[in-house]
Amino acid sequence: MKIIDKYILTRYLGTFLVMLLLFIPIGIVIDVSEKVNKMIVNKTPLLDILIYYGDFTIYFANLLFPIFLFLSVIWFTSKLANNTEIIAILSSGISFNRFLRPYLIGASIVTLFAFLMGFILVPNASKGFNDFRYTKLKENSQTRETNDIFRQIKNEKNIKEYIYVSNYSYSSKTGFNFVFEKCMGNKLLYKVSATRIKYNEESKDYTLFDYKKRTIGKLNDVIEFSDKKNEIYNFEPDDLTPLIYVAETMTIHNLINFIDKEKARGNSNINEYQVVLYKKFSLPISAFILTIIAVAVSAMKRRGGMGANLAIGIVIAFTFIFLDKVFGSIASKSAFSPLLAVWIPNIVFGILAVYLLRNAKR
Structure with missing residues (x-):
């Protein structure tokens, strides 16, 4: 040189x-x-x-x-x-x-x-x-995102699953006004709703408060109620966090794998x-x-x-x-x-x- x-x-x-x-x-x-x-x-x-x-x-x-x-x-x-x-x-x-x-x-x-x-x-x-x-x-400790969060978490063999929360608290891993829907084609199979949902780190499941489940029947619907119920769902707490925030925190390898997973889920975003x-x-x-x-x-x-x-x-x-x-x-x-x-x-x-x-x- x-x-x-x-x-x-x-x-x-x-x-x-x-x-x-x-x-x-x-x-x-x-x-x-x-x-x-x-x-x-x-x-x-x-x-x-x-x-x-x-x-x-x-x-x-x-x-x-x-x-x-x-x-x-x-x-x-x-x-x-x-x-x-x-x-x-x-x-x-x-x-x-x-x-x-x-x-x-x-x-x-x-x-x-x-x-x-x-x-x-x-x-x-x-x-x-x-x-x-x-x-x-x-001012940000309660939720990461104030807007409604709607996600499609599954799209396989004509079976589709959707989740919704009005907002999500990252620190407590708690979502509010939770809705879960499972569909076959264009037909709704059942719908679960809860005023609050909390992720449990140790058991890897979710606790739903004011639980309500409506299963669609041929003649009559079946409705279940419970003050509190634990359920296992096919989504992670990160699925309820802001999109850009999640992507920015991933290494290149994890981000590529994450994008492939979201494509398989049919994520519109x-x-x-x-x-x-x-x-x-x-x-x-x-x-x-x-x-x-x-x-x-x-x-x-x-x-x-x-x-x-x-x-x-x-x-x-x-x-x-x-x-x-x-x-x-x-x-x-x-x-x-x-x-x-x-x-x-x-x-x-x-x-x-x-x-x-x-x-x-x-």
């Missing part, structure tokens, strides 16, 4: 690290200001708070690293351009493609690290981050999981695309100097975030292909990167 490669690579990685160290504490301060009253009221232990902000750091560093990387590349490349260092490098006979090589090496290092983070560290950090929010903070899966691959790759765009934008010396380059960079960064969020939401809530939706921002910005790179070479 030549001196020029070491020089640019050191600036690339160093500025990216500094950018993370600058913005992550700002995010922590904002989060603390929002949650400090709840922590005090709930008397949250200091150790739990420290662990939470460790998970917070990993979670948001992974989520926003392409933007931090993009802005850091624009920052130090603009300084090189303003100091006429890039002109000196290219005047010495080095081509623009050769000048770009240490940037791509840096992007490869960051991408590899991002893959390891996304596959190993981020699932655990996401679980810790969300667990703290839903179990330690008062399978796109939610697939978006999370595909983003584990698309997000790190965006480091290459955004690096090329950042170099192409900031390698030229402009009248506005570094400020003009940063302004352009911020617009591009927010456009990237906008496309990522919009197409992710579209794929989650419609029949649009999750794979295509997740990769559209990279495709659009990949085309933009090629266009800007050609202009920069001129």
Whole structure:
């Protein structure tokens, strides 16, 4: 590796690290200001708070690293351009493609690290981050999701099973206004309802309170009542938790298996999981695309100097975030292909990167 490669690579990685160290504490301060009253009221232990902000750091560093990387590349490349260092490098006979090589090496290092983070560290950090929010903070301690939860848990040999709860408490593993229906084709076989359902960790069954079961007969229905009854059902407590939350806490292997299981169950919300899966691959790759765009934008010396380059960079960064969020939401809530939706921002910005790179070479 030549001196020029070491020089640019050191600036690339160093500025990216500094950018993370600058913005992550700002995010922590904002989060603390929002949650400090709840922590005090709930008397949250200091150790739990420290662990939470460790998970917070990993979670948001992974989520926003392409933007931090993009802005850091624009920052130090603009300084090189303003100091006429890039002109000196290219005047010495080095081509623009050769000048770009240490940037791509840096992007490869960051991408590899991002893959390891996304596959190993981020699932655990996401679980810790969300667990703290839903179990330690008062307003979220009762339920993870306030909306009605309706799931199809079985779709085999013309037999279908459905469950419903109005809300679910993760900390106590308790659901409210529970309904279980078993159907053969379009015909209802029986329906179970309860005002409350609680999962028992030791016995791996469920306790139903104010139990009621209606079995559909040819002439008359059979109705059973009980104040409390234990039943075994073919679903896990995680089936009652928010979709995105569950997917984010899984390693890549577990997530793939989980998606296969949900497909077999006929889950109509399978796109939610697939978006999370595909983003584990698309997000790190965006480091290459955004690096090329950042170099192409900031390698030229402009009248506005570094400020003009940063302004352009911020617009591009927010456009990237906008496309990522919009197409992710579209794929989650419609029949649009999750794979295509997740990769559209990279495709659009990949085309933009090629266009800007050609202009920069001129």
